[in-house]
Amino acid sequence: MNAGEDAERRARVALSFLADPGDPVLGAALRSRTAAEILALTAGADPAGDLWLSADPEADALSRATRKWRRRLSLVPSVARHAAWQENGLRLVVPSDPEWPSQLDDLGDARPLLLWVQGSADLRYACLRSVSVVGARAATGYGVNTGLHLAAGLAERGMTVVSGGAYGIDASAHRGALAADGLTVAVLAGGLSYRYPVGHAALFAAVAAQGILVSECPPDDPPTRPGFLIRNRIIAALGRGTVVVEAALRSGALNTARHARDLCRPVMAVPGPVTSEQSAGCHELIREYGAMCVTSARDILEHLSPAAEGPGSGPRRGPAVDLDRLDPVARSVLEHVPARGGRGSAGVAARAGVDLDTAVRELGLLAAAGYVRRNDLGWQAVRARASGHRGPEAS
């Protein structure tokens, strides 16, 4: 990582403690300015600047925002606090990182500043083939059962199940994917150390062990009321499509569906008894908004097929990029990632004879391509399954 990238990364982290998640003024400002420039503006913001008005409404909004952010500068945590989070297994992913899921870039100005990530899998790789499965917290037995079955069916077909970690349908989606030994991504509305709701502590631990926890919020922050809706855009963007399993007419799950529609992602809904209020939102999606009526994981995959095709389509069989196409540095790094146990980035860097930044970058790319994955011990090479692909084991 060069000095510019590092400064940009540090600036994004600082801004993430100053601006609210999804702040549109910050998103617009980042179109023409670097995060480091905006942070410098914030640090130098004139507290008395309210007294004059600019002719440019965008510059005016930024000027007001930086003055607000300046008052929060004390919220930016210490290096020690950061180190503690990282010791607890949290890692930071910014848009220039190999682990950044490129589909988040479709959010434009609403793209998250950064993501806090926790879990053994690589986020970008996990989201290459992914479906968002959402629904009501106040789910019925029918909805929970359906969520479990759909998610398990999707996981069995190699799809990652993205959801929001809430009670009801979200939980059933995560649990179905975990039960099928698949990948699941929980996008939380609060911070990853706060882990709301508390009743899902065991579920979140299981997701972190087998899948990925994600949040754009500072780790210690509790979720805010608007935060749940703002978070939904990330769920919609991470999936290749969004399935609403059960939702009443005013359910928050319909908000996720709207985000998916705005992103031109396929929106699907599961029908239910017409006598159930908890299915009325799904029926409305089908009737009024052209959502696809889906009743099985197979239906979902058929509807997604153009988007779901691509690297790793079909049952997961191995890396998405042929070994031949890796550059010499990547191959050298890969050769020093053990197939059993794990090795830290520094250990891999030392053995491969590259500096730590290079090793971290290459390892991220290798993870995105499906050659390595994180575990509790560090990095581990992924054992390729029998297939036409040449995996790392074939070398």
Next chain:
Amino acid sequence: MNAGEDAERRARVALSFLADPGDPVLGAALRSRTAAEILALTAGADPAGDLWLSADPEADALSRATRKWRRRLSLVPSVARHAAWQENGLRLVVPSDPEWPSQLDDLGDARPLLLWVQGSADLRYACLRSVSVVGARAATGYGVNTGLHLAAGLAERGMTVVSGGAYGIDASAHRGALAADGLTVAVLAGGLSYRYPVGHAALFAAVAAQGILVSECPPDDPPTRPGFLIRNRIIAALGRGTVVVEAALRSGALNTARHARDLCRPVMAVPGPVTSEQSAGCHELIREYGAMCVTSARDILEHLSPAAEGPGSGPRRGPAVDLDRLDPVARSVLEHVPARGGRGSAGVAARAGVDLDTAVRELGLLAAAGYVRRNDLGWQAVRARASGHRGPEAS
């Protein structure tokens, strides 16, 4: 009725005992020939005609068919048998009759030769605003409940509910309409004296008393296996749209939906639990065939609205044709139909000073326009509700 109309009517009746319902050869022949001509061909058919082949495949098919029909000539019942049916409350309706529902003409060659009709209501009038509600015989409790509620809701909104009189969803549709004091039409696959299935004797009696029983088959005929599917085209044609309440993937109700689609009538389906096999056909209709997902009578009416508009739209308010526009003969006949009790056609004819055929034709037209209806005692004038329409009571 003139002599030609009378001969045509008699010929259709005779042919209805010779040809199978929906016989495509007969339908095609009626495009260019009268029923009387075809009956004459049949009576004079050469039993040895198989020995030569015509150059015209259609004439050839008709020649073969007439020889088959000729062997069945003994099936045409006696005048006494006809009189007995009519004494039992059955009436014959042919395409030139005022009670003939004009939407059956959309069936083209597959238009029924005639209909046997039994019940107090006028078939043409009843079908001006109508929805076909069909579904599986092996219905679930959910399906039966939903059928009852939808049909009752449609009846409350002035819609006639058309169905097939079968166990399961069909029965729930008839019962829902009856419970809401509405009109319902049961199109049977067998004859109206046979009244299959036997277990629905009480239901058919209730439909005949408050609605209409309809069949294109000779009254004493039991239904045949293909007869159920052939009958479905009449159900689809009589409704302004078809709603499938519950249907497995290979249910006969999907055949009715296909007929409705072929007739360019809206096809609607009610969703259900994805765990229910009995809803899989409905979900397939929505997903694969673009059927509208409907969950309430209001949904159905909204979806039908262009077709449902027209005479009598909204809560039934009175006749579809202004009194001013009735011709003097019709007005004279109408004046002699009592508002309470009832009077037979002959009684009305005598008092109005017209012959019986004229009275029957005018009464049919008046019924179609909503001025009179049949009851157990004969004809009764319909009391107009308060509205902008001038009803018969206003004269």
